[in-house]
Amino acid sequence: MKTKKTTKKQTGKAARVIYCKDKTGSITYTTDGKFLYAQIDNGGEIRLDLFDNHYYKLRIYNEIPILEIDGLRMQLVKGFKTPLEYAEKVVAGLSIPSNGQHVILDTCMGLGYTAIQAAKSPGIGTVLTCEIAEAVFTLAKWNPLSDGLWENGTKILPIHGDVAELIKTFDSRMFSFVIHDPPRFSHAPQLYSSDFYKELHRVCKSNAKIFHYVGSVGKGKGRNIEKEVAGRLSNVGFKKIKYVSKLQGLFFSK
Numbered sequence: 001m002k003t004k005k006t007t008k009k010q011t012g013k014a015a016r017v018i019y020c021k022d023k024t025g026s027i028t029y030t031t032d033g034k035f036l037y038a039q040i041d042n043g044g045e046i047r048l049d050l051f052d053n054h055y056y057k058l059r060i061y062n063e064i065p066i067l068e069i070d071g072l073r074m075q076l077v078k079g080f081k082t083p084l085e086y087a088e089k090v091v092a093g094l095s096i097p098s099n100g101q102h103v104i105l106d107t108c109m110g111l112g113y114t115a116i117q118a119a120k121s122p123g124i125g126t127v128l129t130c131e132i133a134e135a136v137f138t139l140a141k142w143n144p145l146s147d148g149l150w151e152n153g154t155k156i157l158p159i160h161g162d163v164a165e166l167i168k169t170f171d172s173r174m175f176s177f178v179i180h181d182p183p184r185f186s187h188a189p190q191l192y193s194s195d196f197y198k199e200l201h202r203v204c205k206s207n208a209k210i211f212h213y214v215g216s217v218g219k220g221k222g223r224n225i226e227k228e229v230a231g232r233l234s235n236v237g238f239k240k241i242k243y244v245s246k247l248q249g250l251f252f253s254k
Protein backbone atom coordinates (compact mmCIF):
# COMPACT_ATOMS: atom_id res chain seq x y z
CA MET A 1 0.00 0.00 0.00
CA LYS A 2 1.44 3.37 -0.96
CA THR A 3 -0.32 5.63 1.46
CA LYS A 4 -2.55 4.82 4.35
CA LYS A 5 -4.44 7.23 6.50
CA THR A 6 -6.32 6.58 9.68
CA THR A 7 -7.71 9.62 11.37
CA LYS A 8 -8.90 10.28 14.87
CA LYS A 9 -12.58 11.00 15.30
CA GLN A 10 -13.24 14.68 14.71
CA THR A 11 -16.99 14.89 14.74
CA GLY A 12 -18.79 16.11 17.82
CA LYS A 13 -21.65 13.59 17.30
CA ALA A 14 -22.25 11.06 20.06
CA ALA A 15 -20.78 7.67 19.19
CA ARG A 16 -22.93 4.56 19.39
CA VAL A 17 -21.47 1.15 20.20
CA ILE A 18 -22.06 -1.26 17.32
CA TYR A 19 -19.93 -4.35 17.98
CA CYS A 20 -17.32 -5.77 20.30
CA LYS A 21 -14.73 -7.82 18.44
CA ASP A 22 -14.75 -10.74 20.86
CA LYS A 23 -16.02 -11.85 24.23
CA THR A 24 -13.20 -10.06 26.05
CA GLY A 25 -14.32 -6.85 24.38
CA SER A 26 -10.76 -6.09 23.31
CA ILE A 27 -12.00 -4.00 20.38
CA THR A 28 -15.19 -2.02 20.62
CA TYR A 29 -16.69 -0.57 17.44
CA THR A 30 -18.63 2.66 17.50
CA THR A 31 -20.28 4.79 14.88
CA ASP A 32 -21.35 8.40 14.68
CA GLY A 33 -23.48 7.64 11.64
CA LYS A 34 -20.83 8.69 9.10
CA PHE A 35 -17.84 6.60 10.07
CA LEU A 36 -17.02 3.37 11.89
CA TYR A 37 -14.36 3.57 14.62
CA ALA A 38 -12.38 0.87 16.40
CA GLN A 39 -11.57 1.63 20.02
CA ILE A 40 -8.56 -0.29 21.24
CA ASP A 41 -7.80 -1.42 24.79
CA ASN A 42 -5.12 1.21 25.34
CA GLY A 43 -7.66 3.95 24.73
CA GLY A 44 -6.66 4.61 21.11
CA GLU A 45 -9.28 5.06 18.46
CA ILE A 46 -8.98 4.41 14.71
CA ARG A 47 -11.36 5.70 12.09
CA LEU A 48 -11.84 2.91 9.58
CA ASP A 49 -11.19 4.72 6.33
CA LEU A 50 -8.05 5.10 4.22
CA PHE A 51 -6.64 6.44 0.98
CA ASP A 52 -4.70 4.21 -1.37
CA ASN A 53 -5.16 5.72 -4.84
CA HIS A 54 -8.89 5.53 -4.04
CA TYR A 55 -10.81 6.40 -0.89
CA TYR A 56 -11.97 3.34 1.05
CA LYS A 57 -14.34 3.58 3.97
CA LEU A 58 -16.44 1.38 6.25
CA ARG A 59 -19.77 2.75 7.36
CA ILE A 60 -22.87 1.30 8.99
CA TYR A 61 -26.04 0.55 7.08
CA ASN A 62 -28.94 -0.90 9.09
CA GLU A 63 -26.50 -1.96 11.81
CA ILE A 64 -24.15 -3.78 9.38
CA PRO A 65 -20.79 -2.46 8.10
CA ILE A 66 -20.64 -1.78 4.36
CA LEU A 67 -17.68 -0.81 2.18
CA GLU A 68 -17.59 2.36 0.11
CA ILE A 69 -14.98 3.01 -2.55
CA ASP A 70 -14.81 6.62 -3.73
CA GLY A 71 -18.25 7.13 -2.23
CA LEU A 72 -19.85 4.18 -4.06
CA ARG A 73 -21.45 1.45 -1.98
CA MET A 74 -20.03 -2.00 -2.63
CA GLN A 75 -23.01 -3.83 -1.13
CA LEU A 76 -26.47 -3.64 -2.68
CA VAL A 77 -28.81 -2.47 0.06
CA LYS A 78 -31.87 -1.20 -1.81
CA GLY A 79 -34.83 -3.46 -1.08
CA PHE A 80 -33.01 -5.54 1.56
CA LYS A 81 -33.36 -5.52 5.34
CA THR A 82 -29.59 -5.58 5.80
CA PRO A 83 -26.57 -5.79 3.46
CA LEU A 84 -26.18 -9.44 4.50
CA GLU A 85 -29.56 -10.38 3.06
CA TYR A 86 -28.27 -9.76 -0.47
CA ALA A 87 -25.55 -12.38 0.01
CA GLU A 88 -28.12 -14.80 1.41
CA LYS A 89 -30.41 -14.40 -1.62
CA VAL A 90 -27.55 -14.74 -4.12
CA VAL A 91 -26.30 -17.97 -2.52
CA ALA A 92 -29.86 -19.33 -2.21
CA GLY A 93 -30.38 -18.61 -5.93
CA LEU A 94 -27.44 -20.87 -6.82
CA SER A 95 -29.33 -23.91 -5.40
CA ILE A 96 -26.16 -25.53 -4.11
CA PRO A 97 -26.82 -29.20 -3.27
CA SER A 98 -26.39 -30.07 0.39
CA ASN A 99 -23.90 -32.88 -0.28
CA GLY A 100 -20.54 -32.74 -2.02
CA GLN A 101 -17.27 -30.84 -1.82
CA HIS A 102 -17.98 -28.30 -4.55
CA VAL A 103 -15.52 -25.49 -5.28
CA ILE A 104 -16.96 -22.00 -5.72
CA LEU A 105 -15.26 -18.91 -7.11
CA ASP A 106 -16.22 -15.59 -5.53
CA THR A 107 -14.55 -13.20 -7.96
CA CYS A 108 -14.65 -10.01 -5.87
CA MET A 109 -14.18 -10.43 -2.13
CA GLY A 110 -15.02 -6.96 -0.77
CA LEU A 111 -16.01 -7.53 2.86
CA GLY A 112 -16.48 -11.23 2.14
CA TYR A 113 -20.22 -11.35 2.76
CA THR A 114 -20.95 -13.46 -0.33
CA ALA A 115 -17.91 -15.71 0.29
CA ILE A 116 -18.83 -16.25 3.96
CA GLN A 117 -22.44 -17.01 3.05
CA ALA A 118 -21.34 -19.49 0.34
CA ALA A 119 -19.04 -21.24 2.84
CA LYS A 120 -22.07 -21.93 5.05
CA SER A 121 -23.49 -24.29 2.40
CA PRO A 122 -22.75 -27.88 3.46
CA GLY A 123 -22.17 -28.88 -0.18
CA ILE A 124 -19.31 -26.38 -0.55
CA GLY A 125 -15.79 -27.64 0.15
CA THR A 126 -13.76 -24.59 -0.88
CA VAL A 127 -14.45 -20.93 -1.61
CA LEU A 128 -11.79 -19.09 -3.60
CA THR A 129 -12.25 -15.34 -3.27
CA CYS A 130 -10.19 -12.68 -5.08
CA GLU A 131 -9.62 -9.04 -4.16
CA ILE A 132 -7.53 -6.52 -6.04
CA ALA A 133 -7.22 -3.83 -3.37
CA GLU A 134 -4.90 -4.19 -0.41
CA ALA A 135 -6.90 -1.42 1.27
CA VAL A 136 -9.97 -3.69 1.16
CA PHE A 137 -8.01 -6.46 2.90
CA THR A 138 -7.00 -3.94 5.58
CA LEU A 139 -10.59 -2.82 6.18
CA ALA A 140 -11.95 -6.38 6.00
CA LYS A 141 -9.43 -7.38 8.70
CA TRP A 142 -10.87 -4.66 10.95
CA ASN A 143 -14.49 -5.45 10.11
CA PRO A 144 -15.86 -7.84 12.75
CA LEU A 145 -18.37 -9.26 10.26
CA SER A 146 -15.56 -10.29 7.89
CA ASP A 147 -13.89 -12.51 10.50
CA GLY A 148 -15.30 -15.61 8.79
CA LEU A 149 -12.80 -15.00 5.96
CA TRP A 150 -9.80 -15.91 8.13
CA GLU A 151 -11.14 -18.03 10.96
CA ASN A 152 -9.43 -21.33 11.70
CA GLY A 153 -10.87 -24.17 9.71
CA THR A 154 -12.64 -21.89 7.25
CA LYS A 155 -13.22 -23.24 3.77
CA ILE A 156 -12.38 -19.81 2.37
CA LEU A 157 -9.13 -18.99 0.53
CA PRO A 158 -8.76 -15.22 0.00
CA ILE A 159 -6.37 -14.32 -2.83
CA HIS A 160 -4.90 -10.87 -3.42
CA GLY A 161 -4.91 -9.89 -7.11
CA ASP A 162 -6.82 -8.89 -10.20
CA VAL A 163 -9.33 -11.65 -10.93
CA ALA A 164 -9.08 -10.86 -14.67
CA GLU A 165 -5.43 -12.06 -14.45
CA LEU A 166 -5.83 -14.68 -11.70
CA ILE A 167 -8.58 -16.48 -13.62
CA LYS A 168 -6.09 -17.28 -16.40
CA THR A 169 -4.09 -19.34 -13.89
CA PHE A 170 -7.06 -21.45 -12.68
CA ASP A 171 -7.56 -24.97 -14.03
CA SER A 172 -10.24 -25.60 -16.61
CA ARG A 173 -13.55 -26.94 -15.27
CA MET A 174 -12.51 -26.21 -11.69
CA PHE A 175 -15.65 -24.53 -10.35
CA SER A 176 -19.17 -25.84 -9.83
CA PHE A 177 -20.44 -22.39 -8.83
CA VAL A 178 -19.37 -18.77 -9.33
CA ILE A 179 -20.45 -15.54 -7.67
CA HIS A 180 -19.33 -12.62 -9.83
CA ASP A 181 -20.05 -9.45 -7.84
CA PRO A 182 -17.89 -6.76 -9.46
CA PRO A 183 -18.11 -2.99 -8.96
CA ARG A 184 -20.46 -1.29 -11.42
CA PHE A 185 -19.52 -1.43 -15.12
CA SER A 186 -17.90 2.03 -15.27
CA HIS A 187 -15.46 1.08 -12.48
CA ALA A 188 -14.39 -2.36 -13.76
CA PRO A 189 -15.28 -2.72 -17.47
CA GLN A 190 -12.80 -5.60 -17.92
CA LEU A 191 -14.93 -7.70 -15.55
CA TYR A 192 -17.85 -7.32 -18.00
CA SER A 193 -15.83 -8.11 -21.14
CA SER A 194 -16.06 -11.04 -23.54
CA ASP A 195 -12.42 -11.91 -22.77
CA PHE A 196 -13.25 -12.29 -19.09
CA TYR A 197 -16.42 -14.26 -19.86
CA LYS A 198 -14.43 -16.67 -22.10
CA GLU A 199 -12.12 -17.39 -19.15
CA LEU A 200 -15.11 -17.74 -16.85
CA HIS A 201 -16.59 -20.29 -19.24
CA ARG A 202 -13.30 -22.22 -19.37
CA VAL A 203 -12.93 -22.50 -15.56
CA CYS A 204 -16.55 -23.63 -15.02
CA LYS A 205 -17.57 -27.30 -14.94
CA SER A 206 -20.35 -28.20 -17.34
CA ASN A 207 -23.70 -27.31 -15.73
CA ALA A 208 -21.93 -24.93 -13.32
CA LYS A 209 -24.27 -22.26 -12.00
CA ILE A 210 -23.19 -18.64 -11.93
CA PHE A 211 -24.52 -15.37 -10.51
CA HIS A 212 -23.34 -12.08 -12.06
CA TYR A 213 -24.23 -8.70 -10.53
CA VAL A 214 -24.68 -6.22 -13.39
CA GLY A 215 -26.12 -3.18 -11.58
CA SER A 216 -28.46 -0.65 -13.05
CA VAL A 217 -26.04 1.56 -14.99
CA GLY A 218 -27.64 3.70 -17.70
CA LYS A 219 -31.20 2.62 -16.82
CA GLY A 220 -32.53 6.20 -16.98
CA LYS A 221 -30.86 6.71 -20.37
CA GLY A 222 -32.42 3.69 -22.05
CA ARG A 223 -29.37 1.46 -21.68
CA ASN A 224 -30.06 -2.14 -20.76
CA ILE A 225 -26.91 -3.50 -19.16
CA GLU A 226 -28.42 -6.91 -18.36
CA LYS A 227 -29.30 -7.41 -22.02
CA GLU A 228 -25.82 -6.34 -23.18
CA VAL A 229 -24.16 -8.69 -20.68
CA ALA A 230 -26.57 -11.55 -21.49
CA GLY A 231 -25.67 -11.21 -25.17
CA ARG A 232 -21.94 -11.50 -24.47
CA LEU A 233 -22.47 -14.42 -22.07
CA SER A 234 -24.54 -16.26 -24.64
CA ASN A 235 -21.89 -15.66 -27.32
CA VAL A 236 -19.23 -17.40 -25.24
CA GLY A 237 -21.54 -20.39 -24.61
CA PHE A 238 -23.43 -19.74 -21.37
CA LYS A 239 -27.11 -20.75 -21.32
CA LYS A 240 -30.33 -20.47 -19.28
CA ILE A 241 -29.60 -16.79 -18.62
CA LYS A 242 -32.20 -15.24 -16.33
CA TYR A 243 -32.33 -11.70 -14.92
CA VAL A 244 -33.43 -11.20 -11.29
CA SER A 245 -34.22 -7.52 -10.88
CA LYS A 246 -34.20 -7.49 -7.07
CA LEU A 247 -30.59 -8.74 -7.11
CA GLN A 248 -29.71 -6.58 -10.14
CA GLY A 249 -28.02 -9.60 -11.60
CA LEU A 250 -28.13 -12.61 -13.89
CA PHE A 251 -28.17 -16.30 -13.05
CA PHE A 252 -26.95 -18.63 -15.80
CA SER A 253 -25.35 -22.01 -16.44
CA LYS A 254 -22.52 -23.46 -18.48
Ligand SMILES: C[S@@+](CC[C@H](N)C(=O)[O-])C[C@H]1O[C@@H](n2cnc3c(N)ncnc32)[C@H](O)[C@@H]1O
Nearest residue numbers: 074108109110111112113114131132162163181
Ligand atom coordinates in the same frame (compact mmCIF):
# COMPACT_ATOMS: atom_id res chain seq x y z
C1 LIG B 1 -19.15 -5.10 -5.07
S1 LIG B 1 -17.68 -5.40 -4.14
C2 LIG B 1 -17.83 -7.09 -3.69
C3 LIG B 1 -18.68 -7.28 -2.47
C4 LIG B 1 -18.58 -8.68 -1.91
N1 LIG B 1 -19.23 -9.63 -2.76
C5 LIG B 1 -19.17 -8.75 -0.51
O1 LIG B 1 -20.06 -9.56 -0.27
O2 LIG B 1 -18.71 -7.97 0.35
C6 LIG B 1 -16.47 -5.44 -5.40
C7 LIG B 1 -15.03 -5.66 -4.88
O3 LIG B 1 -14.24 -6.04 -6.01
C8 LIG B 1 -12.97 -5.48 -5.89
N2 LIG B 1 -12.40 -5.48 -7.24
C9 LIG B 1 -12.51 -4.53 -8.21
N3 LIG B 1 -11.87 -4.91 -9.33
C10 LIG B 1 -11.34 -6.15 -9.07
C11 LIG B 1 -10.56 -7.06 -9.84
N4 LIG B 1 -10.20 -6.77 -11.09
N5 LIG B 1 -10.18 -8.22 -9.25
C12 LIG B 1 -10.55 -8.51 -7.97
N6 LIG B 1 -11.28 -7.67 -7.19
C13 LIG B 1 -11.68 -6.51 -7.74
C14 LIG B 1 -13.22 -4.12 -5.27
O4 LIG B 1 -12.05 -3.62 -4.63
C15 LIG B 1 -14.34 -4.43 -4.28
O5 LIG B 1 -13.83 -4.75 -3.02
